Amino acid sequence: METTVRNKQVILKHYINGFPEESDLMIVTAPDAMEVKVKPGSSTILVKNLFLSCDPYMGTFMREPDSGSSEVAVETLSLLDAFIPGKPIAGVGVSEVIDSDDPCFAKGDFVWGIVDWEEYSTVNSFGRFKIDISINVPLSYYTGILSVTGLTAYAGFFEICSPKKGEAVFVSAAAGAVGQLVGQFAKLMGCYVVGSAGSKQKVDLLLNKFGFDDAFNYKEEPDLDAALNRCLPQGIDIYFENVGGKMLDSVLMNMKVHGRIAVCGMISQYHIETQEGIKNLPVVVYKRIKMQGFLAFDFIDKFPKYLEFVLPYLKERKLVYVEDIVEGLENGPAALVGLFHGQNIGKQVLKIA
Template sequence: MASGGGDNELEVSNKQVIFKNYVSGFPKESDMYLSTNGTIKLKVPEGSNGLLVKNLHLSCDPYMCNLMKKPISSTTNSFEPGSPIVGFGVAKVVDSGNPKFKKGDLVWGKTGWEEYSLITDVQNLLKIKHTDVPLSYYTGILGMPGLTAYSGFYEVCSPKKGEYVFISAASGAVGQLVGQFAKLLGCYVVGSAGSKEKVDLLKNKFKFDEAFNYKEEPDLDAALKRYFPEGIDIYFENVGGKMLDAVLLNMKTHGRIAVCGMISQYNLEKLEGVHNLVHMIYKRVQMKAFVFSDYYHLYPKFMDLVLPHIAEGKIVYLEDIAEGLESGPAALVGLFSGLNVGKQVVLVAQE
């Protein structure tokens, strides 16, 4: 529905996924709701340096759970109760007050969970130059998860051909790429996941050497010793908790751990302790946490590596696409019970 006398005054309805209030424990669908009451003018306000965009694809990511919790310090952020959820997405520019972007440009970066968004901070918004791949890829393999996998593996882990690599949550948006990067380098790769279907995907679609269902392993230490009898050179950490504890027992001397996420801890009221940290000393293990934005400057280098691999079929990517903005809350919450198979995306609109 539109109203107004001309393009400059055109106002349209704007569905939004609204965050209700801070949560504790697991987020629920009822912590968000779809609002159909909002409207927005399809024009950037006079004097603004921002963009008015139409959102096409939205990314569901585990870190978003932490943004639903009350801020615990001045250095942590949270969603604002009563306002739309915010996350990474792909959008098309409807109007621009910024000389770097023009109407019709496709972009990816932080945007609102709504049909249209006014983006005032365009500093980390990137223009999409390659459109010979699905646009949804910019929520995953060519977006935040892709740069996370690339920078965590190549920059943090400093991998070498022939090394032994273990990846937890390996069928997710980041893990599936880390494993394929490692295989392309000539490493031995094992991943863990939470279902037989995902284990089969790791071995058959993503060509991991081995994979196992952690839910079927009563003793994670024994499982890792079975797959890594000589130990682990590189661990790409997505889970934390008991998995990290078991990995520390199985690291090789001078092994490296890239701490990307700890999804097992995000919804706990009291975080689990890690008991085997002393093995970092015994084995001189390096463990480094990182976030992808530390490596924004490597995005062009990352694209130069990954685009030819996609074109040649050397890297494959699996997406789980939920259709319609109204499906967003269920898709996001489903991450924490492993309902998604591959990168979870919400399709808001076609280009």
């Protein structure tokens, strides 16, 4: 191990307006070397980042804070602030402790939490989780199924939707980081589960790997309402919403009375200039639908309960988790931007060490 390094970072060049593009980000190597140790008395931890999570919310964090969506996004997360031009972007990451002035963490520990997109970070213990390496799973899972992504699927499906055995569940972006888990959780609960995704390959995954009962490629359906009605002729009890726009409008027409919609995201709407209006919202009254937006961070107290739930299934191989791992910090911008065009298959992860 070197005693000094020149840290490499992924920097936001400027606030964005439309979709995030690779050119909105740049890779910068620090001109000066940094010592690979923490200041005594600083109570900080120096970590080497191994895996970085690519998540859709990061796109909204690239917008100027007073320009609508980003502004509200910012006030919602206490662990993470909107990105600042000239500074690194940030997100969930898995890291190895290189040096520590915090008695709770020791050199050689593995941790996950929010980190800047860079090779080495000086962080504190707030919101930092120690990884139990005796659980024999890939470390990258702590950006996904064993981290905020997993908690997102768990909280949205169980806490917000209160599923019952036999209910009909529909998941959009179902082959994504969260969707694949919601679908599998729903199957474990004894639900009938249908998913939508944007390619034949993803639809195959849903049917053959994740055990969905039915699935369709939304890009090949001229009429989403008809596709939903074909797959779920009795209607939908639970919709796990990841996309928004036309899909939501069609789902509303297919919801059952007392249906529940966990609004995890509306990725189709984040970066377009004019939002597609949702026209079928009066259905919410007629059918007494509950629709609730949420962020996993609000359910962080449920994280231990989630691990108790998920780890046995993972050990017994009753759950699978598909990751799309890109290597190298310099490929981070492309990996992140690809999310907004559905290029990832499964959880998008960036491996940087």
